[in-house]
Amino acid sequence: MTTSTNGKFDRKPLIAGNWKMNMDHVQGITLLQKLAWTLADAEHDFSRVEVAVFPPFTDLRGVQTLTMGDDLPVHYGAQDLSAQDSGAYTGEISGQFLSRLGCSYVLVGHSERRALHHESDALLATKVAAAFRHSITPVLCVGEGLEIRQAGTHVEYTLEQLRGSLEGITAEQAATLVVAYEPVWAIGTGEVAGPEDAQELCAAIRTELAQLFGDETAAKVRILYGGSVKAANAASILAQRDVDGVLVGGASLDAAEFANIVRFEHHLVTD
Numbered sequence: 318m319t320t321s322t323n324g325k326f327d328r329k330p331l332i333a334g335n336w337k338m339n340m341d342h343v344q345g346i347t348l349l350q351k352l353a354w355t356l357a358d359a360e361h362d363f364s365r366v367e368v369a370v371f372p373p374f375t376d377l378r379g380v381q382t383l384t385m386g387d388d389l390p391v392h393y394g395a396q397d398l399s400a401q402d403s404g405a406y407t408g409e410i411s412g413q414f415l416s417r418l419g420c421s422y423v424l425v426g427h428s429e430r431r432a433l434h435h436e437s438d439a440l441l442a443t444k445v446a447a448a449f450r451h452s453i454t455p456v457l458c459v460g461e462g463l464e465i466r467q468a469g470t471h472v473e474y475t476l477e478q479l480r481g482s483l484e485g486i487t488a489e490q491a492a493t494l495v496v497a498y499e500p501v502w503a504i505g506t507g508e509v510a511g512p513e514d515a516q517e518l519c520a521a522i523r524t525e526l527a528q529l530f531g532d533e534t535a536a537k538v539r540i541l542y543g544g545s546v547k548a549a550n551a552a553s554i555l556a557q558r559d560v561d562g563v564l565v566g567g568a569s570l571d572a573a574e575f576a577n578i579v580r581f582e583h584h585l586v587t588d
């Protein structure tokens with residue numbers, strides 16, 4: 318294991334909060350301020366553990382103003398983007414606009430987008446490309462539903478999503494990618510995949526990335542786990558070798574709880 322980042326991890330851990338369709342622009346600012354104060358009070362070292370939030374589109378300008386004005390070391394991103402850059406696409410949001418708003422990241426293919434908006438792997442590959450066109454890091458979400466898990470085909474299913482959604486990207490682009498493994502049956506249900514389940518899939522994803530783009534590239538990709546992550550279970554999940562962070566939904570709406578997830582290292586047993 319290399320120790321180029323923080324000693325414990327090969328890659329810098331990323332703790333990401335997806336607010337989903339919660340928090341209007343006023344509530345969003347309050348939440349981010351509380352989070353920043355809580356982490357500042359705890360003297361959180363952002364150079365060791367990165368923090369990012371994914372507010373609704375309508376919050377992004379306020380989040381940008383706050384992070385710039387107060388010089389907050391928190392990154393932020395959008396929950397989706399258009400595959401197109403501009404034109405007659407009513408209701409769509411271009412990566413170009415997100416880039417101008419200072420977004421570092423964008424979620425692509427969250428399971429709720431795949432399910433509710435029928436987003437296919439082919440479409441998602443064009444969204445991944447759009448994110449890279451505008452210098453935004455895509456957080457590509459993959460993961461199986463309950464039926465697939467019960468049938469025991471979850472690894473192959475998830476890897477097929479991965480391959481399809483990354484069609485056409487280069488190894489250079491892949492090296493900067495973030496992948497989030499989110500088993501749909503564990504999202505918002507209180508069911509958490511065990512740390513070993515998270516490791517199994519995150520390791521399988523890394524092996525597949527190595528086959529697609531080479532070992533060196535795969536070693537650079539951060540792979541997150543998502544699904545009912547809370548302060549109480551974050552440390553054991555993040556202790557897994559191939560888990561480089563978490564994508565948190567519900568628990569990211571509570572500043573104190575999310576800050577405790579960010580500070581997971583304080584709950585790790587050191588070896």
Ligand SMILES: O=C[C@H](O)COP(=O)(O)O
Nearest residue numbers: 335504505544545566567
């Ligand atoms: O994007 C986050 C995931 O959907 C997990 O959501 P959750 O933590 O509420 O289960």
